[in-house]
Amino acid sequence: xxxxxxxxxxxxxxxxxxxxxxxxxxxxxxxxxxxxxxxxxxxxxxxxxxxxxxxxxxxxxxxxxxxxxxxxxxxxxxxxxxxxxxxxxxxxxxxxxxxxxxxxxxxxxxxxxxxxxxxxxxxxxxxxxxxxxxxxxxxxxxxxxxxxxxxxxxxxxxxxxxxxxxxxxxxxxxxxxxxxxxxxxxxxxxxxxxxxxxxxxxxxxxxxxxxxxxxxxxxxxxxxxxxxxxxxxxxxxxxxxxxxxxxxxxxxxxxxxxxxxxxxxxxxxxxxxxxxxxxxxxxxxxxxxxxxxxxxxxxxxxxxxxxxxxxxxxxxxxxxxxxxxxxxxxxxxxxxxxxxxxxxxxxxxxxxxxxxxxxxxxxxxxxxx
Ligand code: T4K
Numbered sequence: 001x002x003x004x005x006x007x008x009x010x011x012x013x014x015x016x017x018x019x020x021x022x023x024x025x026x027x028x029x030x031x032x033x034x035x036x037x038x039x040x041x042x043x044x045x046x047x048x049x050x051x052x053x054x055x056x057x058x059x060x061x062x063x064x065x066x067x068x069x070x071x072x073x074x075x076x077x078x079x080x081x082x083x084x085x086x087x088x089x090x091x092x093x094x095x096x097x098x099x100x101x102x103x104x105x106x107x108x109x110x111x112x113x114x115x116x117x118x119x120x121x122x123x124x125x126x127x128x129x130x131x132x133x134x135x136x137x138x139x140x141x142x143x144x145x146x147x148x149x150x151x152x153x154x155x156x157x158x159x160x161x162x163x164x165x166x167x168x169x170x171x172x173x174x175x176x177x178x179x180x181x182x183x184x185x186x187x188x189x190x191x192x193x194x195x196x197x198x199x200x201x202x203x204x205x206x207x208x209x210x211x212x213x214x215x216x217x218x219x220x221x222x223x224x225x226x227x228x229x230x231x232x233x234x235x236x237x238x239x240x241x242x243x244x245x246x247x248x249x250x251x252x253x254x255x256x257x258x259x260x261x262x263x264x265x266x267x268x269x270x271x272x273x274x275x276x277x278x279x280x281x282x283x284x285x286x287x288x289x290x291x292x293x294x295x296x297x298x299x300x301x302x303x304x305x306x307x308x309x310x311x312x313x314x315x316x317x318x319x320x321x322x323x324x325x326x327x328x329x330x331x332x333x334x335x336x337x338x339x340x341x342x343x344x345x346x347x348x349x350x351x352x353x354x355x356x357x358x359x360x361x362x363x364x365x366x367x368x369x
Pocket of ligand 1: 084156158159180181183309
């Protein structure tokens, strides 16, 4: 019998019994968008879940990033990680600013504060750091650099849903943090995201900028954008929130199985132990080193031949893509850690209902390719 394909991730979906009454409410009210009642309830429930006071839900993280940069009027240089999904740098360009790439730390694969500091010029206005795979950045180190040089510190927290450190939500760090609720994420609203803001004033300013800059029927005060989440997506979010803890717990169990089975494999480095308290097990990245029997791409193709669709998140480096590779900061020789990580990384399938039999098969192949 042909085995079904296995993907790197699969979305969780809300119980239909929880979603149905919300759909009926939408059908009754015919309020589909523009800060509707379900969106407002979702925002409150989400803030409570994340342990923050103020946030603005948006229609995706990419626009959330653009909106955040525009909110601070950032149009100069923004220091960022080349080891991320391309949306991070694209958002900088769409905001009217220019990405400047700095190298990452060997252990966390997130921006190295010392490398960031070396990239600062008199045009630098902000740092856009990424908590890659939900692993926290060196937030103290980055905050110190930002403070010393008067820079905004914004976090692309697309992967960091629910991550807590020392009991504190990671998304409370920095000036703003942007979450993604795309289908591929730990928590999803089909498409969506949120910006965590430090106070109500900032939240309301973000909401206005994301609603075309409209104040009232006759007053438009700025060149805004449309970043509103519709009621259907908000309903999915509201109905799914009660399942978030169990989803993270299930991911953590699966990550733990990978760790136990693979951590000692010659030539592989599993990026982080799964039992780090407060982590969300966003992904299970491995680095394929020289003493492994196959190259990273060899293992990628070996698994694909079995219809196991692992992914090379994040290869190629953003700085190697044609629209960025000409930038002075994109020279691979200046980004040695990021370049090596991009050449070695492979993300194994990880999602709450990954079948243990399938996982055992994946582990078997990775251990003996
Ligand atoms: N910053 C960072 C650091 C990010 O990682 C992302 C997004 C963003 C910003 C921007 O967030 P959003 O603007 O999207 O809110 C995916 C996602 O499209 C993207 O959201 C995500 N990061 C990135 C890491 O991955 P692809 O092109 O690799 O996705 P795709 O369609 O190949 O999907 C991967 C696998 O997921 C599929 O093989 C099967 C599964 N899948 C996917 C979808 C869309 C499903 O089972 N159901 C689905 O509906 O980019």
